[in-house]
Amino acid sequence: MGGGGGDTAAGTAAKPDSSLRMLSLAVRPGSPFRNYVAIKAHRGRVGEPDHGPALFFAGLPLRFDEVAVASVFGCFGDVEQVVMHPSQSSGMVLFSESQSVQAALQAAQANALVEWPLPEPEGPSGVKAWVHEHKALRPGNKVLQARLDEWVAEFDEAEARKEREHTNAMAEDGWTVVTRGKGRAKTTEDGDTTVRSGGLSAAAAKARGAAAGPAVEGTFYRFQARDKRRSELLELREQFENDRRRITELRQSRKFKPY
Numbered sequence: 001m002g003g004g005g006g007d008t009a010a011g012t013a014a015k016p017d018s019s020l021r022m023l024s025l026a027v028r029p030g031s032p033f034r035n036y037v038a039i040k041a042h043r044g045r046v047g048e049p050d051h052g053p054a055l056f057f058a059g060l061p062l063r064f065d066e067v068a069v070a071s072v073f074g075c076f077g078d079v080e081q082v083v084m085h086p087s088q089s090s091g092m093v094l095f096s097e098s099q100s101v102q103a104a105l106q107a108a109q110a111n112a113l114v115e116w117p118l119p120e121p122e123g124p125s126g127v128k129a130w131v132h133e134h135k136a137l138r139p140g141n142k143v144l145q146a147r148l149d150e151w152v153a154e155f156d157e158a159e160a161r162k163e164r165e166h167t168n169a170m171a172e173d174g175w176t177v178v179t180r181g182k183g184r185a186k187t188t189e190d191g192d193t194t195v196r197s198g199g200l201s202a203a204a205a206k207a208r209g210a211a212a213g214p215a216v217e218g219t220f221y222r223f224q225a226r227d228k229r230r231s232e233l234l235e236l237r238e239q240f241e242n243d244r245r246r247i248t249e250l251r252q253s254r255k256f257k258p259y
Helices: 002-011 066-076 100-110 126-135 141-172 202-211 221-254
Strands: 021-026 035-041 055-059 079-084 090-095 114-116 175-180 186-190 191-198
Touching: 035 090, 035 100, 055 066, 055 100, 066 090, 066 191, 079 186, 090 100
Parallel strands: 021 114, 175 191
Antiparallel strands: 021 035, 035 055, 055 090, 079 090, 186 191
16 A cells, blocks of 8 residues: 555655745846846646746846846756747746756745846937927928928929829820910920910900900899899989978978968
């Protein structure tokens, strides 16, 4: 019976430690501040395939990517793969040997310090990066005016190109393109395109206006005729009141002799 118990103990695999521990990191040389990453041995669910010795981590500092995670946990053993959550703050580390997982857990339990300085960013980071992004979205009136001028110039060039293409298409069909312009009339040849431009002089424009006939009267529209009749009626009423007032005054002075 004792032998059976011994066989059972020997055949049972040791369960990985699933308790959460804090691993201390020093990512800024010379700084007294420390970053703490929560780690624990990963244990898959029942029925899932075993991917090998893995370590779960959470609470990564900012600007940590897969390369940085592999470098930090590489001090405990060979890292085969790093899988990170989209939030870039947690993930899994897959080691080649199970002793690497135990070494990381023992280092966290012993409060060992892992020094791995982060490389300096090329541009601003943290709050400075947010301020820089805010200023980039609002460059100022001068820059906006320059961008607007550039956009208007590109738009005018595109419209002129469309106009030239339209003129060339009409010329290919045998049409004579007539454009409006100032000065005397003139005709130019541009390849197979005939462009005739010109404007009217002041005397010609005046003569054409006189030949067009008299100007439209003020009663052309219906509301104009209605307003005119109303004004005439008001004038008649005012004149009637003036006459009646004058007759009353004459009667009072007894100088009114109708017969």
